[in-house]
Amino acid sequence: MRKTAAALMAVLLLPGMTACAQRKKTPTRPVAITSTPAPEALTPQVAAQALKEYINNEDVARASGDERLALSWAGDGQALLTAAEFRKSAFTGDPVPRYVYGKPTLYVPRLTSYPQWFVASVDRTVQGHPTSKYSALMAFNRASVSGRWKLSLSTLVLKGAKAPQIKVDPEGYATPLATFDGDLVIRPRDVQSIQAGMAEEGADNPGRRVMKPGLYTSGYYTQTQKAKKKAKDAGLTYEPVFTATTFPVFALRTVDGGGLVLYALSRNTVTYVRKKGLQPAVPREVAHLLDSRILKDQLQVWETLQFGVYDPAKPKTKTAQPKTDVIAQDGAATNAANKASS
Numbered sequence: 001m002r003k004t005a006a007a008l009m010a011v012l013l014l015p016g017m018t019a020c021a022q023r024k025k026t027p028t029r030p031v032a033i034t035s036t037p038a039p040e041a042l043t044p045q046v047a048a049q050a051l052k053e054y055i056n057n058e059d060v061a062r063a064s065g066d067e068r069l070a071l072s073w074a075g076d077g078q079a080l081l082t083a084a085e086f087r088k089s090a091f092t093g094d095p096v097p098r099y100v101y102g103k104p105t106l107y108v109p110r111l112t113s114y115p116q117w118f119v120a121s122v123d124r125t126v127q128g129h130p131t132s133k134y135s136a137l138m139a140f141n142r143a144s145v146s147g148r149w150k151l152s153l154s155t156l157v158l159k160g161a162k163a164p165q166i167k168v169d170p171e172g173y174a175t176p177l178a179t180f181d182g183d184l185v186i187r188p189r190d191v192q193s194i195q196a197g198m199a200e201e202g203a204d205n206p207g208r209r210v211m212k213p214g215l216y217t218s219g220y221y222t223q224t225q226k227a228k229k230k231a232k233d234a235g236l237t238y239e240p241v242f243t244a245t246t247f248p249v250f251a252l253r254t255v256d257g258g259g260l261v262l263y264a265l266s267r268n269t270v271t272y273v274r275k276k277g278l279q280p281a282v283p284r285e286v287a288h289l290l291d292s293r294i295l296k297d298q299l300q301v302w303e304t305l306q307f308g309v310y311d312p313a314k315p316k317t318k319t320a321q322p323k324t325d326v327i328a329q330d331g332a333a334t335n336a337a338n339k340a341s342s
Helices: 001-025 045-064 067-071 075-094 188-204 217-233 284-289
Strands: 100-101 104-109 116-126 136-140 150-155 236-244 250-253 259-273 296-309 327-341
Touching: 045 067, 045 100, 045 104, 045 116, 045 136, 045 150, 045 327, 067 075, 075 150, 075 284, 075 296, 075 327, 116 250, 136 259, 136 296, 150 296, 188 236, 188 259, 188 296, 217 236, 284 327
Parallel strands: none
Antiparallel strands: 100 116, 104 116, 116 136, 136 150, 150 327, 236 259, 250 259, 259 296, 296 327
16 A cells, blocks of 8 residues: 555656756757958958949949948948938939949058058049049048948049059058158148148138148138128128048058048038028028928038148258148038028
């Protein structure tokens, strides 16, 4: 009888003991093993492939009106300009311009760490407009080993100007310059602020001692004075402000010891009424950037301007002071707001 009871108790306890044992077991799940791509040394071959992929994908994006694809290949100031182009196309109904590129010359620094970058000099023509041919200076940037090469900056060599000859070693590599390089007339990272000072104060700005006056330096000041007078006559106030950007600065050594420096500058312009009952007109070139075309008494416009300058080497003897010269320019309005002033 006792044996029967013990056997019965064992049978009753067995399912519970089995369940407890099962609960104690931790289920195993397969874990995906991920690996970070190995760093890739930047070579002329890598740069050539990156440029080819950009040109092909950019053309597909522009031909199909695919803004998302286009923006996936653009970064920094170029992303702002690209988005503005597609917004204009949607507003006007005109297709986004497509480009035809010539044979490029690549200037590739010897870089093994990130970010990596290179510059391409290439003739560029708007498709269907053969007289629109310009020499473009295009700076590409890759932020990390897992990132994509993106066009950071594109600027056009001015008619009558000539890009300086870049120093290239026997293996085909260009020499990058630090943004704080003190052997140039202007340190690359300071070019923006000096140009901005001349743009706001004209040829009287101290920057005139190291940077040439011209259309895209002191010439901006002259344009501003004319625009201010015209606005005042219309009962308006016109106030532009030039500022340096946080976008990358690209600098390469030239054969004469100077540098080619590529960078962006921003201009923020506010136009507002001085007399009640007046309203600032919306410029045609920014209408596509406004969420509402209902006129109010304050119009604000942001522009992204991209430049290339030749920055000479500092003279080693007491000679005439060489000056940094703007040799390339491009840009457009990238944002606008039409609002009532408080």
